[in-house]
Amino acid sequence: MADYQIQNLSFRYPGETEPALDGVDLDVRSGDFVLIGGPTGSGKTTLLRLLKPQVQAAGQREGTVLYNGNRLEDLDLRTAAEEIGMIFQNPDNQIVMHTVWQQLCFGMENLGYPTSLMQKRMAEVVPFFGMESWLHQPVETLSGGQKQQLNLAAVMMLRPKVLLLDEPTAQLDPIAASAFTDLLTRINQELSVTVILCEHRLEALFPRANQVLLMEAGRIVHQGKAETVVRQVWEAKAPGFAPYLPAISRLYLQMEADRKEGPVPLTVKAGKRWFDRYWVRRPGVFGERPEGIRGEAPKEEPLLQCRDLHFQYGKKGPQVLQKVSFTLHPREFFVLLGGNGAGKSTLLQVLAGVLKHQGGKLKTRLAPGDIGYVGQNPLAYFTRETVREQLEDRAKSLDLGDRERMDALVRLFRLEPVLDKHPFDISGGQQQQLVLALVLLADPALVLMDEPTKGLDPTAKQALAGWLGQLLEKGKTILMVSHDIEFAAAHAHRCGLLFDGGLLAVAEPSVFFTENYYYTTMVHRTVREHLPEEVTEEGVLARWAITSP
Amino acid sequence: MTGGFRSLHPLAAALYFSGLVLFVMWLVHPAYLLAAGGCLLLLHLQLDGGAALGKAWKGYLAMGALVALANPLVSTRGATILGYLGNRPVTLESCVYGLLFGLTLSVMLLGFGAARQVITLDRFLYLTGTGLPRTAFVIVMVLRLVPLLKRRLREIAAAAKTQGRLGGGKRTARIREAMELLNTLVVWTLEESLHMAVAMRASGYGSGPRSTFAAYRMEGRDKGVLVLLGGLALPILAGSLWGRGQMVFYPLLSGLELHLPHYGAFLFWCALPILMNIGETLQWQIIKSKT
Numbered sequence: 001m002a003d004y005q006i007q008n009l010s011f012r013y014p015g016e017t018e019p020a021l022d023g024v025d026l027d028v029r030s031g032d033f034v035l036i037g038g039p040t041g042s043g044k045t046t047l048l049r050l051l052k053p054q055v056q057a058a059g060q061r062e063g064t065v066l067y068n069g070n071r072l073e074d075l076d077l078r079t080a081a082e083e084i085g086m087i088f089q090n091p092d093n094q095i096v097m098h099t100v101w102q103q104l105c106f107g108m109e110n111l112g113y114p115t116s117l118m119q120k121r122m123a124e125v126v127p128f129f130g131m132e133s134w135l136h137q138p139v140e141t142l143s144g145g146q147k148q149q150l151n152l153a154a155v156m157m158l159r160p161k162v163l164l165l166d167e168p169t170a171q172l173d174p175i176a177a178s179a180f181t182d183l184l185t186r187i188n189q190e191l192s193v194t195v196i197l198c199e200h201r202l203e204a205l206f207p208r209a210n211q212v213l214l215m216e217a218g219r220i221v222h223q224g225k226a227e228t229v230v231r232q233v234w235e236a237k238a239p240g241f242a243p244y245l246p247a248i249s250r251l252y253l254q255m256e257a258d259r260k261e262g263p264v265p266l267t268v269k270a271g272k273r274w275f276d277r278y279w280v281r282r283p284g285v286f287g288e289r290p291e292g293i294r295g296e297a298p299k300e301e302p303l304l305q306c307r308d309l310h311f312q313y314g315k316k317g318p319q320v321l322q323k324v325s326f327t328l329h330p331r332e333f334f335v336l337l338g339g340n341g342a343g344k345s346t347l348l349q350v351l352a353g354v355l356k357h358q359g360g361k362l363k364t365r366l367a368p369g370d371i372g373y374v375g376q377n378p379l380a381y382f383t384r385e386t387v388r389e390q391l392e393d394r395a396k397s398l399d400l401g402d403r404e405r406m407d408a409l410v411r412l413f414r415l416e417p418v419l420d421k422h423p424f425d426i427s428g429g430q431q432q433q434l435v436l437a438l439v440l441l442a443d444p445a446l447v448l449m450d451e452p453t454k455g456l457d458p459t460a461k462q463a464l465a466g467w468l469g470q471l472l473e474k475g476k477t478i479l480m481v482s483h484d485i486e487f488a489a490a491h492a493h494r495c496g497l498l499f500d501g502g503l504l505a506v507a508e509p510s511v512f513f514t515e516n517y518y519y520t521t522m523v524h525r526t527v528r529e530h531l532p533e534e535v536t537e538e539g540v541l542a543r544w545a546i547t548s549p
Numbered sequence: 550m551t552g553g554f555r556s557l558h559p560l561a562a563a564l565y566f567s568g569l570v571l572f573v574m575w576l577v578h579p580a581y582l583l584a585a586g587g588c589l590l591l592l593h594l595q596l597d598g599g600a601a602l603g604k605a606w607k608g609y610l611a612m613g614a615l616v617a618l619a620n621p622l623v624s625t626r627g628a629t630i631l632g633y634l635g636n637r638p639v640t641l642e643s644c645v646y647g648l649l650f651g652l653t654l655s656v657m658l659l660g661f662g663a664a665r666q667v668i669t670l671d672r673f674l675y676l677t678g679t680g681l682p683r684t685a686f687v688i689v690m691v692l693r694l695v696p697l698l699k700r701r702l703r704e705i706a707a708a709a710k711t712q713g714r715l716g717g718g719k720r721t722a723r724i725r726e727a728m729e730l731l732n733t734l735v736v737w738t739l740e741e742s743l744h745m746a747v748a749m750r751a752s753g754y755g756s757g758p759r760s761t762f763a764a765y766r767m768e769g770r771d772k773g774v775l776v777l778l779g780g781l782a783l784p785i786l787a788g789s790l791w792g793r794g795q796m797v798f799y800p801l802l803s804g805l806e807l808h809l810p811h812y813g814a815f816l817f818w819c820a821l822p823i824l825m826n827i828g829e830t831l832q833w834q835i836i837k838s839k840t
Contacts, residue, residue, distance in 0.1 A: 054750040081753030088751075093744040096754075098692035099671070105762040107752035115763045136671075140696035154752065354707040373711035379737045380701070380708040383729045397713065424740050438712070 001068055002083065002161035002194045004028040004051060009063035010218075011046055020046040022218040023063070028211070030161075031192040033185075035226075037202050037244050038215035039457045040427050044198040047215070048164050051196065052084045053077060081111060085160035089167040089455070091147035095139050100131065100150055103139060107158050121157050129153045129183070143340050145176025152183060162194040163187070170200060170455040173340050173483040178204055200457040203246040203522065206230070207266045214241055230264045243458035247486070247523050247537045251275075255544060271526040279530045286543045289533060303366065303446060303477055304328040304351070310359030311343075311350055320346045321357070322501030328446070333468065333478045335488040337519070338498035344481040345376065347498065348448050351479070372444035376451050378431035382423035387415060387434055390423055394438050409437040412467065429460040436467070447471065449480045453487050465491050489513055489521045489535045509535055553829035554822035555596065558771035559672035561778070565821070566664040568782055572815060573656050576794040580807055581815055582652045588819035589659040595826045596666045605662055613655035620647025628800040646798040663822075671764065678761045685761070701737055705730050777821070784814045 011021040021043045028034055036044050049055045065072040088094055097103040108118045126132055129149060148168055169177035185208050188195045199205055212229040214222040222232045233241045234253045248271035249264050265271040309324040320343040328334055338344050349355045352373040384390040395406050410416060413433035418426045453461050468478055482488055488495050489509045496506040505512060513520040513535040524535040534540045573585050593602040620643055627642025678685035709715050714726050788811035797803035
């Protein structure tokens with residue numbers, strides 16, 4: 001059994017005036033799958049960490065947390081370590097040991113299990129997770145998805161009754177993320193382990209959860225079954241939470257605005273069933289595709305051209321790039337997609353001049369200083385004690401006499417409130433904005449970005465899209481590497497798919513995603529039989545709006 | 550080859566190699582050294598077809614040659630003077646001693662090379678862990694940390710390079726830039742290690758005494774080998790205390806007397822892994838021919 005009863009729980013971090021949690025009530029029954037959503041800083045993580053004694057933050061707490069009817073504070077630490085398992089966002093920060101099997105034993109060793117018991121547990125858990133082939137590998141040879149799977153397996157070794165997960169898939173690519181979610185669902189269904197999960201990407205999780213909470217500023221704003229919450233959010237006209245809903249649900253709610261009852265589709269399957277019927281019921285409601293929903297990229301003299309680019313790490317290393325050819329035009333927004341290890345980041349680093357290609361031609365009329373590079377991890381950029389010093393140091397090294405450009409960037413990225421904070425102490429989104437500001441101080445013509453949407457909440461993602469739009473208006477060119485299909489479909493001028501060392505299928509999103517079967521947006525998978533060229537919610541609505549009054 | 554000597558319990562393997570190195574250091578005698586060297590060469594061939602040896606043999610030989618050359622130049626002991634270098638005498642005895650001592654060193658290095666293949670990292674950690682669990686735990690954590698730090702440093706260098714740093718220039722500026730990057734690495738790593746500490750606590754670290762997973766079980770064969778090694782070590786040690794298998798170098802070279810039973814025991818010690826490997830292969834041949 002693993003029940004939680006949370007009554008009027010409030011929490012305040014030391015030195016803060018605003019509470020991080022404010023009067024939270026929540027009942028979790030054994031075997032529940034609870035999904036907690038909400039923007040960064042809404043108190044999700046704080047709430048989750050108050051549910052396990054070992055990871056509670058220091059601060060002022062009010063209210064009660066009952067675990068199986070007893071106060072959580074009275075639970076002894078050993079039982080808490082075994083029964084309440086926790087997975088964190090960054091897969092690397094949870095792995096202490098050198099090889100996979102050592103890490104699997106780590107928790108059991110901590111609790112002093114004898115070897116015979118550890119062997120029995122291993123023999124059970126390793127096949128359940130299908131980890132036999134990489135059991136003896138050193139951890140650094142694993143992909144991010146494998147690492148997070150290892151963390152889950154290591155927790156499962158202790159036979160927990162509850163799993164607490166803090167954005168476990170935020171750092172993973174979509175395929176690894178859905179594999180992880182599938183495992184989690186299996187654990188919940190087959191072993192009846194209670195799951196309490198915080199996440200930004202809710203689309204895939206809504207259908208699996210039997211309780212959804214949406215939080216804002218330390219309070220639970222919406223709560224209930226997934227469908228109820230989807231309707232609540234829509235009817236409350238809370239613009240902050242609309243981006244959290246599945247795109248299919250949003251389409252449904254807009255196009256069936258007069259239907260106040262009935263189930264809201266949450267998955268592609270349910271969505272397609274509804275859309276097929278809608279298509280029959282309302283014939284001729286969709287108009288022609290309007291011209292120029294998104295301005296096409298101007299066809300000018302290319303900014304950068306590569307032909308048959310080749311790169312491999314070391315003489316015997318794998319050939320990461322084999323024959324990469326493409327052209328980048330000025331003022332276009334190009335998104336480079338591709339699976340894990342397809343060489344996306346490598347290609348970006350070759351273009352940025354960090355790595356040197358070994359074959360093929362790279363022609364550009366840009367000087368090295370005209371190419372800005374925003375790497376995957378903002379922390380790699382910070383050398384100073386405060387945000388202000390960091391910006392000033394960069395301006396100085398660029399010999400910028402006046403502060404005009406710097407002030408403009410600080411205003412653009414809304415960095416004023418954090419200017420005197422340490423770059424490590426601001427939120428992930430703000431860190432990324434600071435790096436963008438540092439890169440843009442040099443006024444580069446081309447900005448290269450490595451996975452900028454990773455780990456951002458939907459609100460931050462929208463803000464990023466807004467800034468990128470402004471850069472494009474100012475005449476900059478953007479080349480982005482991403483796993484984020486939805487982001488690419490909604491904002492890119494052109495997309496390319498990197499696979500097996502080559503760049504395939506370069507086209508504008510409506511063509512690029514239309515030709516794909518799996519590797520495309522949820523909206524496209526739902527409507528493609530009737531509206532084959534629409535890949536985004538906006539696209540479908542634009543054609544719907546034409547004829548509807 | 551994964552079975553045979555390589556699959557021996559780490560404790561037996563460690564005992565075997567420690568004994569071998571001890572005997573080789575003690576018994577400076579051409580017949581003993583050549584026997585040990587020959588057996589180890591064969592063992593290297595059996596273990597990985599001589600791949601590791603192919604990379605390292607030049608180093609082993611160079612170390613031996615260096616000692617062989619250096620000894621007569623440094624040591625002036627010995628009665629038979631061959632000639633003078635400057636005004637220092639070069640003696641026959643120190644030449645021979647140098648040669649044999651160099652051979653000893655090369656054979657020891659050969660032994661370490663083979664030991665490294667048999668006692669892999671996992672086995673080494675198991676050995677350390679049974680006696681010094683904390684030390685073994687720290688070693689494992691460091692092994693995990695090093696590739697992580699390397700990756701972070703690469704990311705930091707990439708960021709710096711694209712911001713126009715690390716481009717050369719004055720030496721003092723370059724040093725200052727390098728220090729800044731290291732500072733970033735340290736702050737970043739401290740930040741991440743806070744998260745790691747929380748994760749470690751979450752999985753019960755510090756909630757009581759730890760146990761250590763013992764991945765290797767002592768089987769009948771391992772016990773047999775241990776008894777055999779003990780049975781061989783006794784006569785070898787006793788004989789060595791009697792002066793068997795040791796030459797006298799100074800002031801005059803002794804003869805190359807060989808006490809056959811003692812030599813035989815030593816030879817058996819050296820050849821044991823090879824015999825085990827051959828036995829393993831034969832067993833497979835028999836199983837295959839029966840089916």
